[in-house]
Amino acid sequence: MESKASLGVTIVGCGTVGGGAATLLTRDREILAARIAPALELRHVVDVNFANARRLGLDEKLLSTDLDRAISDPAVGVVVELVGGTTFARRVIEQALRAGKHVVTANKALLAHHGAELYALARANGVCIAFEASCAGGVPILRALCDGLIANRIDALYGIVNGTCNYILTQMTDRGQSYADALADAQRDGLAEADPTLDVAGTDSAHKLAILAALAFGRRVDFEKIPVAGIDSLELCDLRYGRELGYVVKLLAIAQRRGRGVSLRVCPSFISLEHPLAWVSGPFNAVSVYGHATGHTMYYGRGAGSLPTASAVVADIASVAMGVAPRLFENLRLWPDLAAPAEQLPPVETRSRYYLRVMAEDRPGVFARIAEVLGRHEISISSVLQHEAPENAQAFGVPVVITTHSACDGAVQQALVEVDALDVIKAPSVRIGIVDEHPEQF
Amino acid sequence: MESKASLGVTIVGCGTVGGGAATLLTRDREILAARIAPALELRHVVDVNFANARRLGLDEKLLSTDLDRAISDPAVGVVVELVGGTTFARRVIEQALRAGKHVVTANKALLAHHGAELYALARANGVCIAFEASCAGGVPILRALCDGLIANRIDALYGIVNGTCNYILTQMTDRGQSYADALADAQRDGLAEADPTLDVAGTDSAHKLAILAALAFGRRVDFEKIPVAGIDSLELCDLRYGRELGYVVKLLAIAQRRGRGVSLRVCPSFISLEHPLAWVSGPFNAVSVYGHATGHTMYYGRGAGSLPTASAVVADIASVAMGVAPRLFENLRLWPDLAAPAEQLPPVETRSRYYLRVMAEDRPGVFARIAEVLGRHEISISSVLQHEAPENAQAFGVPVVITTHSACDGAVQQALVEVDALDVIKAPSVRIGIVDEHPEQF
Numbered sequence: 001m002e003s004k005a006s007l008g009v010t011i012v013g014c015g016t017v018g019g020g021a022a023t024l025l026t027r028d029r030e031i032l033a034a035r036i037a038p039a040l041e042l043r044h045v046v047d048v049n050f051a052n053a054r055r056l057g058l059d060e061k062l063l064s065t066d067l068d069r070a071i072s073d074p075a076v077g078v079v080v081e082l083v084g085g086t087t088f089a090r091r092v093i094e095q096a097l098r099a100g101k102h103v104v105t106a107n108k109a110l111l112a113h114h115g116a117e118l119y120a121l122a123r124a125n126g127v128c129i130a131f132e133a134s135c136a137g138g139v140p141i142l143r144a145l146c147d148g149l150i151a152n153r154i155d156a157l158y159g160i161v162n163g164t165c166n167y168i169l170t171q172m173t174d175r176g177q178s179y180a181d182a183l184a185d186a187q188r189d190g191l192a193e194a195d196p197t198l199d200v201a202g203t204d205s206a207h208k209l210a211i212l213a214a215l216a217f218g219r220r221v222d223f224e225k226i227p228v229a230g231i232d233s234l235e236l237c238d239l240r241y242g243r244e245l246g247y248v249v250k251l252l253a254i255a256q257r258r259g260r261g262v263s264l265r266v267c268p269s270f271i272s273l274e275h276p277l278a279w280v281s282g283p284f285n286a287v288s289v290y291g292h293a294t295g296h297t298m299y300y301g302r303g304a305g306s307l308p309t310a311s312a313v314v315a316d317i318a319s320v321a322m323g324v325a326p327r328l329f330e331n332l333r334l335w336p337d338l339a340a341p342a343e344q345l346p347p348v349e350t351r352s353r354y355y356l357r358v359m360a361e362d363r364p365g366v367f368a369r370i371a372e373v374l375g376r377h378e379i380s381i382s383s384v385l386q387h388e389a390p391e392n393a394q395a396f397g398v399p400v401v402i403t404t405h406s407a408c409d410g411a412v413q414q415a416l417v418e419v420d421a422l423d424v425i426k427a428p429s430v431r432i433g434i435v436d437e438h439p440e441q442f
Numbered sequence: 443m444e445s446k447a448s449l450g451v452t453i454v455g456c457g458t459v460g461g462g463a464a465t466l467l468t469r470d471r472e473i474l475a476a477r478i479a480p481a482l483e484l485r486h487v488v489d490v491n492f493a494n495a496r497r498l499g500l501d502e503k504l505l506s507t508d509l510d511r512a513i514s515d516p517a518v519g520v521v522v523e524l525v526g527g528t529t530f531a532r533r534v535i536e537q538a539l540r541a542g543k544h545v546v547t548a549n550k551a552l553l554a555h556h557g558a559e560l561y562a563l564a565r566a567n568g569v570c571i572a573f574e575a576s577c578a579g580g581v582p583i584l585r586a587l588c589d590g591l592i593a594n595r596i597d598a599l600y601g602i603v604n605g606t607c608n609y610i611l612t613q614m615t616d617r618g619q620s621y622a623d624a625l626a627d628a629q630r631d632g633l634a635e636a637d638p639t640l641d642v643a644g645t646d647s648a649h650k651l652a653i654l655a656a657l658a659f660g661r662r663v664d665f666e667k668i669p670v671a672g673i674d675s676l677e678l679c680d681l682r683y684g685r686e687l688g689y690v691v692k693l694l695a696i697a698q699r700r701g702r703g704v705s706l707r708v709c710p711s712f713i714s715l716e717h718p719l720a721w722v723s724g725p726f727n728a729v730s731v732y733g734h735a736t737g738h739t740m741y742y743g744r745g746a747g748s749l750p751t752a753s754a755v756v757a758d759i760a761s762v763a764m765g766v767a768p769r770l771f772e773n774l775r776l777w778p779d780l781a782a783p784a785e786q787l788p789p790v791e792t793r794s795r796y797y798l799r800v801m802a803e804d805r806p807g808v809f810a811r812i813a814e815v816l817g818r819h820e821i822s823i824s825s826v827l828q829h830e831a832p833e834n835a836q837a838f839g840v841p842v843v844i845t846t847h848s849a850c851d852g853a854v855q856q857a858l859v860e861v862d863a864l865d866v867i868k869a870p871s872v873r874i875g876i877v878d879e880h881p882e883q884f
Contacts, residue, residue: 020735024593024735028593028595028734028735031593031594031595031734032592032593034660034775035592035660035774035775035776036592036773036774036775037773037775038773132590137736138733138735138736138737138739139590139736139739140585140586140589140590140591140739143582143585143586143589143590144582144585147582147585147589147757147761147766148574148581148582148585148754148757149582149753149757150474150477150478150756150757150760151466151470151473151474151752151753151756151757151760152473152753153470153473218476218477276721276722276742279718279721280718291580291753292470292473292749293462293466293470293580293749293750293752293753293756294579294580294581294743294744294749294750294753295580295743295744295747295749295750296742296743296744297580297581297582297741297742297743297744298740298741298742298743299739299740299741299742300718300738300739300740300741300742301736301737301738301739301740302736302737302738302739305737307734307735307736307737308735308736308737310593310735311591311593311594311733311735311736312590314592314593314735315589315590315591315592315593318592318593319589321773322769322770322772322773322774323765323769323773324589324766324769324770327764327765327766327769328764328766330764331478331479331480331763331764331765332477332478332764333476333477333478333479334477
């Protein structure tokens with residue numbers, strides 16, 4: 001295929017991303033032709049509804065409802081799956097691979113759950129799967145992990161990989177909006193779905209983390225074992241107290257090498273205002289990667305949207321056309337179908353510093369009782385912040401904000417259960433992990 | 443070569459970067475073996491002085507002074523030039539290419555001046571040149587331009603690509619150090635050379651800009667036509683006034699598409715504190731790239747140092763081994779030996795907003811005379827900042843800080859010549875460009 005003058009392309013799914021990819025391949029074909037050979041020839045756009053395709057002015061001759069014909073067309077070398085979901089999309093990909101076609105996809109949910117099986121199927125059929133668009137939209141983060149940073153043992157990765165959540169958190173932080181108000185604004189501006197659950201509950205970030213961590217560590221990741229917390233229960237007061245302490249809250253996808261195992265999690269996290277990730281605001285995404293040779297590198301850009309994501313899709317098509325993606329698929333040892341399973345540490349073994357907010361009665365001796373519980377669980381206090389009692393202190397208690405030194409998540413959870421059982425505690429305690437600058441090791 | 447089980451490597455030059463690359467290929471060979479195939483086999487380290495090689499504990503059997511033998515060794519597929527400079531290094535590269543060996547290099551000066559000729563020589567010999575390490579050290583920015591962003595028409599690129607300058611500017615900004623003190627500290631900490639001219643005068647940044655702009659725009663760049671200003675004449679007071687206005691100064695390498703031409707320059711620039719590049723501090727590098735599809739993406743990391751730069755060198759060696767670099771060299775149309783010359787706009791046609799500091803007598807009517815000169819040159823004033831007269835105002839005048847709307851550099855230069863000739867002006871005026879957030883176009 002690589003020696004041919006052009007690569008035929010079938011796009012399945014003409015929604016936001018599919019429409020964007022078709023636009024880049026047709027409206028902007030001169031841009032591509034000036035930049036790479038072979039030519040990329042869009043031959044079929046398969047969907048059941050062509051409202052978006054017509055809005056974009058795609059050539060009617062490209063539009064087709066005949067999936068079988070669009071996949072089996074001998075002039076087609078790559079099938080681009082942009083349907084989303086894990087059922088029909090999976091059938092499309094499997095059919096394409098069995099027909100000996102390379103596959104390009106942005107489907108993070110499918111790859112997080114079934115990546116290893118699909119990669120193995122591709123390998124068995126002598127083709128490859130490329131999926132740059134599955135993580136962080138237009139940011140070429142997978143290429144960094146698989147190519148630019150290949151000489152590194154990756155020690156940790158911290159990602160802001162969901163633009164909806166980052167937009168909401170930025171509104172809460174910068175404008176003092178409540179979670180509900182910020183979500184409503186995001187929905188109004190098209191930055192959040194009508195049903196935002198997949199985003200705000202952290203699932204989408206976890207899908208991306210599974211893909212990123214697998215390539216960073218060269219290990220097969222079990223998605224089901226990734227602990228996930230979303231932003232939907234965050235309270236504005238904690239963002240404010242965090243800010244006083246020099247932190248900003250971000251929904252982070254975290255992957256850390258811990259001895260022979262790996263620690264993976266998605267959770268709202270406080271990060272120092274000194275860390276570059278703290279600056280990533282609005283719908284932007286960024287991923288910080290710590291390699292043993294490079295130290296800290298970071299990759300920043302739009303994590304969603306039609307053309308930014310389509311940019312990654314078309315880069316993958318171009319990579320297939322140039323013969324680059326097939327060679328990476330053949331020669332890298334990072335792919336989950338070739339890799340050993342990761343030893344994923346149980347969530348309770350996560351180690352971190354913590355921000356704790358305890359709602360306590362405002363009278364002598366209370367803090368000593370809280371501190372006693374923490375001490376008994378080997379949790380060392382780093383700082384305490386207590387404001388003047390608010391008006392409703394009688395009913396809800398006064399907020400006592402405690403930051404801890406590095407502690408075990410299981411111990412912190414258990415300690416908070418015991419703290420909350422004290423008769424001087426008026427409301428459930430809050431705990432948020434604090435992510436420190438990862439040490440660079442040269 | 444790609445089908446073989448291993449790729450033999452010769453490194454020429456065992457200094458900071460060469461020593462780092464040899465370390466990654468030997469001490470860390472297990473890391474590489476777990477991540478890619480074929481194996482990378484270091485066979486020769488050529489130098490005339492092995493003090494660094496011995497300090498690093500490299501195997502004596504690798505060390506050689508026989509360049510011809512190390513290049514002609516039939517088991518060697520790639521020669522890594524890490525000598526630096528443009529004379530002997532060029533001979534090494536030409537000899538390697540003529541011997542049919544792929545070349546990896548970090549030599550920005552050589553590529554900025556003679557890249558097109560060397561790429562053509564490589565092409566004539568059926569091999570490739572890879573040079574990720576030439577720009578921004580461990581940050582895979584060339585891969586982003588050549589691969590991850592290939593579906594984009596690149597509209598602009600703004601780079602902080604010299605760690606020495608960024609460290610000095612950060613010290614001046616954050617600690618209020620003078621340029622001379624910050625430079626002395628950088629030299630003491632090994633972050634600046636004993637003769638820092640190449641860095642602080644902006645030449646090193648211009649070398650990198652020539653390489654980056656050529657790949658971003660797919661045009662051959664004439665290095666000699668890039669206007670270059672360094673940081674060595676910056677005064678602390680301007681950094682302070684800029685900060686009051688919401689700007690921080692960075693030495694920026696700037697490449698902008700302007701109609702059919704391109705505008706290239708290296709100069710100290712004010713950038714809004716809201717822009718991600720403003721956060722890049724200390725010795726770190728970052729490059730912001732604006733693509734027509736992705737909008738803004740940014741790449742951040744250590745731009746120098748032994749292992750960070752060696753990470754990029756070894757990534758290129760791995761890319762050659764996997765057959766990726768040769769395919770990019772063959773199929774991309776961006777390489778300067780294939781590309782048309784860029785229409786580089788003359789420096790005076792650069793358009794920008796400007797920060798101007800005029801040292802004027804503190805008496806009525808003075809500002810009107812300055813404003814009259816600016817207006818006559820079609821320079822529109824955006825804001826004015828004038829502080830209480832300092833003690834030495836009688837001798838040096840009072841600083842009047844003016845920001846302008848977008849104006850032509852030639853007009854601003856000419857206007858300042860006329861302003862400085864006024865009898866009410868006590869000292870030469872200062873002008874610094876202001877870089878606004880580049881518009882994203884979707």
